[in-house]
Amino acid sequence: MMRAAQLSLSGIGLALAIAISLPVAMAGGGGQALPPETIEADVSARSVSVEADFTGTEIVVFGTVENSRQPSAEAGTYDIIIVVEGTSVPHVMRRKSNIGGIWINTKSVRFASLPSYYAIASTRPIADITDGPVLTQHEIGLDYVRMVQSGGGRTQPTDAAELEEFRKAVVRLKQRDGLYVQSDYAVAFVGRSLFRTTIKVPPNVPIGALKAKVYLFREGVLLGEYASEVALARVGIERFLHDFAHRNGVWYGLGVVLFAVGAGLASSFAFRRD
């Protein structure tokens, strides 16, 4: 609530500033050509800490359209698309087939990199905002997520249609896990130039930097874009345990075994009755 109140206050401030500066700019341009719109944006937090009580987080992405020609927040002159992408990691996608009555993984496609997390929010469905080539070029939307396939693999299909099925399966499974999210109408204008949206980051998001990109469209034309980053990092005990487990596997393993033995013995003595 607090955050929303602050934002709308600053929105009024920005709107006022723009209203004051506009006549000056128009006078300077001879009243003929309007100054071009640009976009400025930012995220509510530059870093998110993953601690023992981490159950996901919310990132507010907000920004303003400079030199807005929009008469009101509801006018719909501009479209905003906001993409928040998680760190890219290698994935293996497998498909089962029935062999002799048993379902076995037979085909697989290796992806050298694909976003572990991908959230897209927009003022209206992205297909209505602009056309395919623009979306493809900027990798906007679940249909255009960047997936880099790696070669090799004995069981890799070569048929293009089959590969497309694997791509679709990646999106489908990621959506099922809440890691790929598309929300139309989730970006709203607050006043003539200020816009905002809230991106929910689920707790199962892989640890790594989140890239936020904001795109400004008018009548299907990309006017500007803005990129920012949110660091998502383990801190405190989470960081210590994770690093220790990965760097000192032997001592970590011994520690777990000793703890297990200790806990078992402790309970054995606690329940002793003879």
Next chain:
Amino acid sequence: MYVYLPIAEMPVHVPLFLALGGMIGFLSGLFGVGGGFLLTPLMIFLGIPPAVAVGTSAAHIVATSVSGAMTQYRRNNVDLKMGAVMLSGGVVGTVIGVEAVRLLRKAGVFDVTVSLTYMVFLGVVGTLMMIESLNTWRHARATGSAKTRGSGQHSFVDGLPFKMRFKRSKLYISAIPPIIIGMFVGFMAAIMGVGGGFFIIPAMIYLLRMPTSVVVGTSLFQILFVAALATLLQAIQNKSVDVVLALLLIIGGVIGAQLGTLAARRLHGEALRGLLAILVLLVAMRMGYDLVAAPSELYNFGPFQVGR
């Protein structure tokens, strides 16, 4: 009441996993099995990544079998010599098993191998236990007393060399069968993420003909060390042991194990074996169903190596 797991990288509901640990611990104390054959599939079902489930379940088995083994040890129900002989085989089996896991993963058939071995072994062992349990029960009803082990019975085990005397078990048998059983259990521990009690207990009773009184204690002793080795190897090679998840499961587990041991004293051996047989068969059927039923989703993400 959620806590974020540092290795599995996901939050889990604390009371749920305490209860899961407690339930498995109870079964462990009741039947003298590690409970891994139930714990691993249940954790996967609750969303824990399979590799982490297998690695962490080994740590849980260590804790529950320590408290069970200590209780049994104080009651003089552990044949330490027999346990040590089996363990020598167990260590070799575990190391071979870990290498087998690596090769199977490389070939991309690890998941199916796990399901198939679960189904076949649990199915066979469960059926045998069920038949035995029913026979004993029927016999007991007919004659009014349970059938006891005849001293005149002989099996192929008696013909093998390297005989050793196991005082606590009142046996004079070859060391080869216990070593082979131990090896096999170690191998299973690495491949299936289980302690192997569901196999070792019937093997001790029917192959080695050990007295039932020392079977549970000795199997816990063997399971304890095999599980400890498996935990260590998983932590070193796969980085798949989650200490926070282990903590939750162990706290529930050690308490459950004590309650299970108490409950075991109030139940008869035949009834126990019958119950364990039903449990083992249910898990086997579930595994088998998953193998043959048409999956709702043909695609699945395979395990990937996170770049370092």
